[in-house]
Amino acid sequence: MDYNAFPGPGRFYKGCLHTHSTRSDGKLTPGESLSLYRRLGYDFAALTDHNVMNRERFGMPDDFLVLPAMEFQTDYYEDSKRTKCHHFVVLPRGDGGFAHDERMENDAFTGPEDAQRTIDRLARGGNLVMLCHPVWSNTDFSDYGGLRGLFAMEVFNTSCQNKYSIGLSDSRWNDMLRAGARMWAAAVDDAHSVPHMGQGWICARARELSHAAIIESLENGWFYASTGPEIHEFFVEDGEAVVRCSPCRNVYLRSDRIGCGRQVVHSESGGMLPEARFKLAAGVRYVWAECVESEGRIAWSQPIWLEE
Ligand SMILES: [Zn+2]
Ligand SMILES: [Zn+2]
Helix, strand or coil, X not given: CCEECCCCCCEEEEEEEEECCCCCCCCCCHHHHHHHHHHCCCCEEEECXXXXXXXXXXXXXXXXXXXCEEEEEEEEEECCEEEEEEEEEEEECCCCCCCCCCECCCEECCCHHHHHHHHHHHHHCCEEEEXXXXXXXXXXXXXXXXXXXXXXXXXXXXXXXXXXXXXXXXXXHHHHHHCCCCCEEEEEXXXXXXXXXXXXXXXEEECCCCHHHHHHHHHHCCEEEECCCCEEEEEEECCEXXXXXXXXXXXXXXXXXXXXXXXXXXXXXXXXXXXXXXXXXXXXXXXEEEEECCCCXXXXXXXXXXXX
């Protein structure tokens, strides 16, 4: 059977799913932050201030979409010190059960059952829920590996990378895929100030630039995550995975298997290849692609599940 990671109609829209403003602990006002993203070539952004829902457009022109959003926190305490946490980006499909400017207390987090209750409550209310920066959150597999109902995990977080060198979490995402979770990968800035803006984003294939169409794209995984490269196509045909992307040094195919991270030299000597092709081993459950530019910037495809 053949599979295509971007079956939806339309075009790609560049977006920011996680950033902060003076509505919580960010340095820029909402209008300054959104305007800067627009100047950086983004088509949409979600202002995800801590525990406070945003539904305003802050005067942005019609060519820029502001997704209703917030970042919701749960904290784990030992001896009255916070030792780990879960943060979730919350994206309402409709009203999501939250009014504009509604402020929330942190949920309790004493174990994975609490975190699952938080996700279930947010999802039942009509929200997409994404797990943020799991490395910075200091959680381990026993905390996040069994969580279900998340639409995505951050595989890259600019602020965590720039400040603490712990922004990359694609291996944790792959651990969850291998454990049976069905969820997508996102790259985000989580910016609290200008130096951390515009370095991690998603490109969502959607029929139009509207809240409903972008949510549809996010739910269905018709997007990719990136810190630089573009992924134009990712599909499986005749037992091969095919990746077409902007000029990259290497393209890797990742899966649930050991030894499946095969490398294809994509540009250097001999020029640019039009595509990377990987023969699929029998029994592989899912595959996803990682495209790496010569400067080291990365794009991550979503998984294609081969077993359904
Ligand atoms: Zn956070
Ligand atoms: Zn944040």
